[in-house]
Amino acid sequence: MKNLLANISNPSDLRKLNSSELPELAKDLRAFIIDIVATKEGHLGASLGVVELTIALHYLFDTPNDLLVWDVGHQAYGHKILTDRKSVFHTNRQFNGIAGFPSRQESNFDTFGVGHSSTSISAALGMAIASNLKGETEKHHIAVIGDASIASGMAFEALNHAGVSKANILIILNDNAIGIDPSVGALKEYLTRVKSDKKLAAQNNIIKALNFDYSGPVDGHNLPKLLSELERLKKVKGPKFLHVITTKGKGLQKAEEDQITYHAPGKFDKISGERLKKEKSLYTKYQDVFGKTVLELAKKNKNIVAITPAMLTGSSLKLMMQEIPNRTFDVGIAEQHAVTLAAGMATQGLVPFCNIYSTFLQRAYDQVIHDVALQNLPVIFCLDRAGLVGEDGATHHGVFDIAYLRCIPNLIIFAPRNEIELRNILYTAQLGLEKPIAIRYPRGYGKNKDWQQPFSKIEIGKAVTLKQGDEIAILSIGTISDSVNQAIDLAQNKKSLAHFDMRFVKPLDEELLHHIFSNFSKIITVEDGTITGGFGSSIVEYATKNNFKNDIQIVGVPDEFITHGSILELQKEVGLDSNSLAELFSQT
Numbered sequence: 001m002k003n004l005l006a007n008i009s010n011p012s013d014l015r016k017l018n019s020s021e022l023p024e025l026a027k028d029l030r031a032f033i034i035d036i037v038a039t040k041e042g043h044l045g046a047s048l049g050v051v052e053l054t055i056a057l058h059y060l061f062d063t064p065n066d067l068l069v070w071d072v073g074h075q076a077y078g079h080k081i082l083t084d085r086k087s088v089f090h091t092n093r094q095f096n097g098i099a100g101f102p103s104r105q106e107s108n109f110d111t112f113g114v115g116h117s118s119t120s121i122s123a124a125l126g127m128a129i130a131s132n133l134k135g136e137t138e139k140h141h142i143a144v145i146g147d148a149s150i151a152s153g154m155a156f157e158a159l160n161h162a163g164v165s166k167a168n169i170l171i172i173l174n175d176n177a178i179g180i181d182p183s184v185g186a187l188k189e190y191l192t193r194v195k196s197d198k199k200l201a202a203q204n205n206i207i208k209a210l211n212f213d214y215s216g217p218v219d220g221h222n223l224p225k226l227l228s229e230l231e232r233l234k235k236v237k238g239p240k241f242l243h244v245i246t247t248k249g250k251g252l253q254k255a256e257e258d259q260i261t262y263h264a265p266g267k268f269d270k271i272s273g274e275r276l277k278k279e280k281s282l283y284t285k286y287q288d289v290f291g292k293t294v295l296e297l298a299k300k301n302k303n304i305v306a307i308t309p310a311m312l313t314g315s316s317l318k319l320m321m322q323e324i325p326n327r328t329f330d331v332g333i334a335e336q337h338a339v340t341l342a343a344g345m346a347t348q349g350l351v352p353f354c355n356i357y358s359t360f361l362q363r364a365y366d367q368v369i370h371d372v373a374l375q376n377l378p379v380i381f382c383l384d385r386a387g388l389v390g391e392d393g394a395t396h397h398g399v400f401d402i403a404y405l406r407c408i409p410n411l412i413i414f415a416p417r418n419e420i421e422l423r424n425i426l427y428t429a430q431l432g433l434e435k436p437i438a439i440r441y442p443r444g445y446g447k448n449k450d451w452q453q454p455f456s457k458i459e460i461g462k463a464v465t466l467k468q469g470d471e472i473a474i475l476s477i478g479t480i481s482d483s484v485n486q487a488i489d490l491a492q493n494k495k496s497l498a499h500f501d502m503r504f505v506k507p508l509d510e511e512l513l514h515h516i517f518s519n520f521s522k523i524i525t526v527e528d529g530t531i532t533g534g535f536g537s538s539i540v541e542y543a544t545k546n547n548f549k550n551d552i553q554i555v556g557v558p559d560e561f562i563t564h565g566s567i568l569e570l571q572k573e574v575g576l577d578s579n580s581l582a583e584l585f586s587q588t
C-alpha cells in the first residue's frame with residue numbers, strides 16, 4: 001500500500017488528492033504522529049482525535065489565506081505535519097526544534113500563537129472583523145476549540161460578541177468530553193444531552209440562541225460527512241458553529257482507553273501503545289508533595305477546601321478528590337473563577353488551597369488583586385510549575401509570578417527550597433495567616449527521600465543561612481538553591497562565599513538583610529524567575545531604601561521569552577545551571 005503522506009508537504013499537495021483518498025491519508029497521518037511522539041514525547045491524544053478534521057479543513061479551505069486558529073494548540077501536530085513541517089516534526093518541542101504549539105514565528109499557517117486555552121474565538125473574530133474592514137469579504141476565519149476550552153470565561157465572552165458581529169467566522173467545537181481530565185460543569189452536561197437527543201440540538205439549542213448557524217453533532221472521524229458539512233458551511237455568511245464529536249486518542253487503543261495518561265504519555269511502544277517503563281524514581285514530584293500533604297491536612301482540618309481549574313491530575317489534587325470529593329473542586333478551565341471562588345469561600349471561614357500553575361495564574365491577575373489581596377482574604381495560592389518548565393516552552397514557563405505578585409500589597413510570597421519546606425509552609429498556611437499567601441514550587445522531582453516528616457511551623461518572613469562566609473553573599477530563593485550549593489562547591493574562588501535561602505520574597509527578612517549588607521561588599525541574588533521586577537529587584541529596592549551602596553548582581557531569567565527544551569538545556573541557556581553559576585562565582 002502506498003503511503004499517501006509521503007508525497008504531501010503542504011495543503012497544495014493535499015488538495016491534489018481525490019476526496020476518496022482522504023481516509024487513507026488519515027491512517028498515514030496518525031501513524032506518522034504516533035511514530036514520532038512514541039520516541040520524542042509530547043501531547044498525543046488531542047492530535048490523534050482531530051486527524052480527520054485537520055485534513056478536511058486544509059483540504060477544503062484555502063489555508064493560509066483562509067485563517068485557521070487552533071485553541072491551546074496541543075492538537076495541532078497534524079496541522080504542522082501537513083503545513084511544511086513534516087521533515088522537522090521529529091524535533092518537536094526539543095531545544096532548537098519546532099515548537100509544540102502553533103507559533104506565528106514558525107509558519108504563516110500558524111495564524112495565532114497559542115498554548116494557553118480559550119483564546120481562539122476572540123482571535124478568529126478579531127481576524128474576521130479585520131477582513132471585513134479591509135473589504136476581504138470572501139475570506140474564511142475558523143476557530144477549532146475543545147469542549148473543555150470552550151467552557152472558559154474568555155470563550156464565552158467571545159461567543160457573546162461573535163453572535164452579534166455578522167463576522168464571517170466558523171467555530172468548530174471539537175467535543176471529546178474530556179480536557180486533560182474529564183470535562184466538568186453544566187455545559188458539559190448540556191453537550192452530553194445534545195449528543196444523545198437530536199431534538200434538543202435542533203430546538204433548545206444554546207448556540208442557536210446566540211445567533212449562530214449551528215450544525216451537528218457530526219462524527220468527526222467520518223471524512224465524507226465532515227467534508228459535506230464543511231462545504232455547506234463555507235457558503236453560509238456570518239457566525240457559524242459546527243459541533244463535532246471525536247474520540248481523544250483515536251487510532252491507538254491504549255490512548256483511547258486511558259485518555260488522561262495519553263494526553264501526554266511520555267515514551268511508548270508505537271505498536272502496542274504500552275508506555276515504556278521508566279526506572280522508578282526514589283524521589284517524589286513536588287505536585288505529589290502538595291497533593292499528599294493537602295490531603296493529610298484536610299483530613300484533620302475540616303475547613304480546608306481545595307480548588308483546581310482543570311488540572312486535577314497535574315496538580316495531584318486528584319488524591320484529595322478521591323478521598324474528600326465534597327471539599328475538592330475542579331472548576332474546569334476557569335482560573336479567574338477559581339480565584340474568586342476561593343475568595344468567597346475564605347469570607348466564610350473556609351481555608352481554600354487554590355492550586356494554579358504559575359503560568360495560568362496570569363489569567364486571573366485582577367482577581368488576585370481585587371478579590372483576594374485588597375480584601376486581605378486568607379487564600380492559599382499554590383503555584384505549581386513555577387520557574388522554567390521545559391518542553392512546553394515560552395507559553396508555559398512560570399517565570400513571571402514573582403514579578404507580578406511582588407507588587408501586590410498584603411500578599412505573602414514563599415518559595416520552598418525543598419519538599420520539607422513545601423510541606424511545612426502548607427501546614428503553616430492552614431493554621432491561619434489572616435493574609436493571602438502564594439507558594440511557588442517547580443515542575444518535577446524533589447531530592448529528599450524522607451520528606452514526610454512531622455510538621456513544623458515556619459516563621460513568616462524568616463530566611464535561613466545555608467553556608468557561612470565573609471566576602472560574597474549569595475541570596476537565593478526556592479529550589480534553585482540546590483544549583484547554587486553545587487556551584488559553590490565547584491567554584492574556583494579564593495573568596496569566601498556565604499549562601500542564604502531567603503525563602504520569602506515578601507516579606508523580606510530585613511534583619512538578616514541588614515546584617516548581610518553591613519558585612520558583605522558583594523551580593524549576588526539567584527532566582528528562576530525574571531530578572532526584571534523579580535526577587536533580585538526587591539533586594540536592590542531594599543538597598544536603595546536603606547542607603548546601602550553594596551555591589552549587587554542579579555542572576556535570573558533575562559528579559560526575553562525563553563524557548564522550549566529540557567529544563568537543564570534552558571537553565572544552561574540562561575546561565576542558571578550549576579556550571580554557569582560556578583563560573584560566575586569564580587569570576588567574582
Ligand SMILES: Cc1ncc(C[n+]2csc(CCOP(=O)(O)OP(=O)(O)O)c2C)c(N)n1
Nearest residue numbers: 046115116117146147148149178179180310
Ligand atoms: C488557560 C489554560 N488553563 C489550563 C491549560 C492546561 N490545558 C491544556 S490542554 C487542556 C485541556 C483542553 O481540553 P479541550 O479543550 O477539551 O481539548 P482536548 O485536549 O480535549 O483536545 C488544559 C486544561 C491551558 N493550556 N490553558
Ligand SMILES: CC(=O)[C@@H](O)[C@H](O)COP(=O)(O)O
Nearest residue numbers: 072074115264314385392443
Ligand atoms: C497543553 C497544556 O497546557 C498542558 O497539557 C501542559 O502541557 C501540562 O503541563 P504538565 O505536563 O507540566 O502538567
Ligand SMILES: [Mg+2]
Nearest residue numbers: 146147178179
Ligand atoms: Mg476535549
